[in-house]
Each structure stands twice: as structure tokens, then as C-alpha cells.
Amino acid sequence: MDFTIPSELKDLVESVRQFREKALMPVEHDFLINGKLDLDVRKSLENKAREQGFWALDVPEEFGGQGLGFLGKCLVTEELYKHPAMFEFGGSPESSMYYTNEEQKQRYFFPIIEGKRKSCYAFTEPDTGSDFARIRTVARRDGDNWVINGRKTFISHVDRADFVILYATTDPEAGSRGVTCFLVDKGTPGFELSRPIPTMGDDWEPYELTFNDCVVPDANRLGELGQGWEIANFQLTRGRAKIAACQLGVAQRCIDLAVEWAKQRVTWGKPIATRQAVQWMLADSEVELEAARMLVYRAAWMADEGLPIRNEAFAAKLYASEMAQRVTDRCLQIFGGLGYSREVPIQSFYRQVRVWRIGHGTSEIHRWMIARNMLGLSSRDA
Structure with a gap:
């Protein structure tokens, strides 16, 4: 294995460093004093990054991205996180979104790449963290729909998101093999952001989510039944x-x-x-x-x-x-x-x-x- 960083990646990291110093450093003092970046400031920085070509970097070229590999993604992340605002470039769907079907790609996947939509994902529950088999949020089949009931907690960036990648059990007796993934739009009846959870971190206020008879169409099921663990x-x-x-x-x-x-x-x-x-x-x-x-x-x-x-x-x-x-x-x-x-x-x-x-x-x-x-x-x- 060769640990030498390719020259093209070194050049990219240098460009990211210049962006960090010219665009992010001027807002560092205010961030440190206030403990957050206002959403309008963050959006302005995202737009500035996009103008400089820092957009959908790790998205495969077949989907309209720049095809940056995972090593390149890590190098860019390393450089950006030298700033305490933990800023990231946009246009990159969560990894789980690559399980979307063709129709879902039009409604969710490509709009993320285009900068029109944002997502977050919800695993954790009040009584369930890494023990995935104990997820208690239940999705019950009702014709062409699913009725979801349950709670999620410590969900990051939901305040900035347009929809949630939700993990719920469709077969409680099957453990982790009974967990299925759904795409749930904010504003769907029965889906509420119950409360923000204050933390000791800067610019990070996760939320508790509640689902009370939240009806989601089967067209919003991500992947196959029971494929949630995968x-x-x-x-x-x-x-x-x-x-x-x-x-x-x-x-x-x-x-x-x-x-x-x-x-x-x-x-x-x-x-x-x-x-x-x-x-x-x-x-x-x-x-x-x-x-x-x-x-x-x-x-x-x-x-x-x-x-x-x-x-x-x-x-x-x-x-x-x-x-x-x-x-x-x-x-x-x-x-x-x-x-x-x-x-x-x-x-x-x-x-x-x-x-x-x-x-x-x-x-x-x-x-x-x-x-x-x-x-x-x-x-x-x-």
C-alpha cells in the first residue's frame, strides 16, 4: 500500500485551505463568542464555496458530481475541521441515499445534489443507541401506506433539513432484521420536532422527534423491507x-x-x-x-x-x-x-x-x- 497523497489531492486540499482562511476565518471570532453560525451566514458560505467549485465533491460523476474518492473526502474534511464551526461543503447526499430507487432519486437524491433539499437521519431512541435490534419506533403497513409511531432523540441537523431518513421496525420480533428505512418529509402530519436538546457543544442542538400515527406512503420506503440494518x-x-x-x-x-x-x-x-x-x-x-x-x-x-x-x-x-x-x-x-x-x-x-x-x-x-x-x-x- 502506498500512503503517498496524489498531487491532485494535495492541490485540492491547498484550495480548501485557502477557502478556509479567506472565507471561514473572518467569522471565527463571532462564532467563538456566540457559539454558532447563523443559518444565513452558513448559507452564504455554502454559496461562496459552490461558486468556487466546492460542491458535490464526492458524488459520482454519473450523478452530476465531481467523483472525488473517499480518501479525498477525508482530506477535505480534515482541512475544513481546522475551523471550529465544523463547516462542510454541500451537495453530497448521505451515504444511505444511494439506496434510493429511480423515482426517489428524482424527489430526494438529485434535489440534494442541486442544493434544493437537505436531509438528516434518525437512528437513536430514548432507550436505544447502538443496540439496533431494540429499535421501538414502529411502522405498521396500512394498504399503500405505513403508519409510524415512536420517538427519536439526539437527532442532528433536523432544524436545517427538509426530510428525515428514518429507521423504524416493521417486524418487532425479527430484531435488526425487521428494521426498515423511510424518507419522511418535515411537515408530514404526525411528525413533530418535540424539543431541542441543549448541549455543551457549539452550534449543535440536536432534537427529539415524535411520530404519532404519521402516515408515510410506501413510495417513501428506502430499500427493501428489513434492509434497514444493511x-x-x-x-x-x-x-x-x-x-x-x-x-x-x-x-x-x-x-x-x-x-x-x-x-x-x-x-x-x-x-x-x-x-x-x-x-x-x-x-x-x-x-x-x-x-x-x-x-x-x-x-x-x-x-x-x-x-x-x-x-x-x-x-x-x-x-x-x-x-x-x-x-x-x-x-x-x-x-x-x-x-x-x-x-x-x-x-x-x-x-x-x-x-x-x-x-x-x-x-x-x-x-x-x-x-x-x-x-x-x-x-x-x-
């Missing part, structure tokens, strides 16, 4: 690798800031960069970041080669998310009291990375899955 597995596996790439950008930015500060900050007549305690914190951070980078790049390369990456995605996200937590903590310590202030992005990164040891599967679940794979045990219903 669709979710594809969605989550790609998502975990992408989340791991996000942590690379966060850690790199924090290390860069800490190195610069260590050279400037003087105590007892010398820069703190001369202190062994600071040097070791920086060295440990750099080594861990490089180790995480290799895990992420390898998983992305394998995906581009058409190889399965479920276990590699578990490993990459597990290590990268815990690495980012340690690195942000060390870098904040190097900054001292200033690092705790909202005027420095490290405190925002520190709070935001904490969720990724939970979201898309906890670190503990990842360790369990990795061990089960090592032991040759089935994880189908996990």
Missing part, C-alpha cells in the same frame, strides 16, 4: 471514518496554535517552549495525531479500493476521537487561562470533540465490535 451499516461505517477525519483537523489546528503560543509565552525569562513539560505534551500530541492519521488514511484508501472497512472505521474513529480529546486537553493546558477563554478556539474544540466518543457508537461499543471481529463472533444484531 443501509445503516453502510451509513455508519462511512460516517465513522469521516468523523475520524474530522478529529485530525481539530487536533492539527490545536497543535499549531499551541506550538505558536509556546514560542511566544515567556515565564521566568524563557519561552515555555523551552520547558520539558510543554515539549513532551507537544511531542505526545504529534505522535498520536500521526498514528490516527494513518488509521484514517488507510481506511479511506481501502474504501476507494472497494474493500470492506467496517472494522477499520471502528478502529479509526475509536483512536482518533480519543486522540482529539487528549490533544485538545493538552493544548488548552499549554495556553493556560487564555485557552479557557472564548477568544481562543481550543476551548470550543475541546467541548465539541467530546461528543464523538459517544456519537455513531461509543468508544466502548467500538472496542467490543473490534474484539468480536478478532474473535470471529457475529455482530449482526449488535
Whole structure:
């Protein structure tokens, strides 16, 4: 395996870096003080990115995208996530949307690529997270429709979305094999955004969703009956690798800031960069970041080669998310009291990375899955 980044991807990342510095950096201070980007500001940035060609990057050319591979996607994500607003380029459907049929592509898939619609997805329930087999949101067949009842919680970006990719059980006795996926438009009677859930993260306020006799046509069923686990597995596996790439950008930015500060900050007549305690914190951070980078790049390369990456995605996200937590903590310590202030992005990164040891599967679940794979045990219903 060759870990050399192709020159065309290096050029793309350089272009993304310039966009980040010219378009995103001017809004960083306001973001740090307010803890969010207003939707109109975010839309303006998306339009600016689109004008510069940063749109539908990873969408296959056959669907009107630019055909960027998964390694390229991870490299772009890494660069963008050096900014605390966690900004992403638009026009890229969620992985599960590639299961849409031809008619659904016209109503949902292509409008996302065109920038006319946005989606979010809903797995988690009050009593169900990674234990997919215990999903309690039920979809009951009624002629050509499905009647959905249940609750979802901690659903991200639903406030910005036009429809939800919903996972519900159509056969409660079948465990994960009875879960089916549906496309549910916001505004559908019986579908409500019950409440936002305040969190410690910036610009992230997930919602609780309620479905009370929500009628969805069978034409909005995504994939086959009972195919929900397969669709979710594809969605989550790609998502975990992408989340791991996000942590690379966060850690790199924090290390860069800490190195610069260590050279400037003087105590007892010398820069703190001369202190062994600071040097070791920086060295440990750099080594861990490089180790995480290799895990992420390898998983992305394998995906581009058409190889399965479920276990590699578990490993990459597990290590990268815990690495980012340690690195942000060390870098904040190097900054001292200033690092705790909202005027420095490290405190925002520190709070935001904490969720990724939970979201898309906890670190503990990842360790369990990795061990089960090592032991040759089935994880189908996990």
C-alpha cells in the first residue's frame, strides 16, 4: 500500500485551505463568542464555496458530481475541521441515499445534489443507541401506506433539513432484521420536532422527534423491507471514518496554535517552549495525531479500493476521537487561562470533540465490535 497523497489531492486540499482562511476565518471570532453560525451566514458560505467549485465533491460523476474518492473526502474534511464551526461543503447526499430507487432519486437524491433539499437521519431512541435490534419506533403497513409511531432523540441537523431518513421496525420480533428505512418529509402530519436538546457543544442542538400515527406512503420506503440494518451499516461505517477525519483537523489546528503560543509565552525569562513539560505534551500530541492519521488514511484508501472497512472505521474513529480529546486537553493546558477563554478556539474544540466518543457508537461499543471481529463472533444484531 502506498500512503503517498496524489498531487491532485494535495492541490485540492491547498484550495480548501485557502477557502478556509479567506472565507471561514473572518467569522471565527463571532462564532467563538456566540457559539454558532447563523443559518444565513452558513448559507452564504455554502454559496461562496459552490461558486468556487466546492460542491458535490464526492458524488459520482454519473450523478452530476465531481467523483472525488473517499480518501479525498477525508482530506477535505480534515482541512475544513481546522475551523471550529465544523463547516462542510454541500451537495453530497448521505451515504444511505444511494439506496434510493429511480423515482426517489428524482424527489430526494438529485434535489440534494442541486442544493434544493437537505436531509438528516434518525437512528437513536430514548432507550436505544447502538443496540439496533431494540429499535421501538414502529411502522405498521396500512394498504399503500405505513403508519409510524415512536420517538427519536439526539437527532442532528433536523432544524436545517427538509426530510428525515428514518429507521423504524416493521417486524418487532425479527430484531435488526425487521428494521426498515423511510424518507419522511418535515411537515408530514404526525411528525413533530418535540424539543431541542441543549448541549455543551457549539452550534449543535440536536432534537427529539415524535411520530404519532404519521402516515408515510410506501413510495417513501428506502430499500427493501428489513434492509434497514444493511443501509445503516453502510451509513455508519462511512460516517465513522469521516468523523475520524474530522478529529485530525481539530487536533492539527490545536497543535499549531499551541506550538505558536509556546514560542511566544515567556515565564521566568524563557519561552515555555523551552520547558520539558510543554515539549513532551507537544511531542505526545504529534505522535498520536500521526498514528490516527494513518488509521484514517488507510481506511479511506481501502474504501476507494472497494474493500470492506467496517472494522477499520471502528478502529479509526475509536483512536482518533480519543486522540482529539487528549490533544485538545493538552493544548488548552499549554495556553493556560487564555485557552479557557472564548477568544481562543481550543476551548470550543475541546467541548465539541467530546461528543464523538459517544456519537455513531461509543468508544466502548467500538472496542467490543473490534474484539468480536478478532474473535470471529457475529455482530449482526449488535
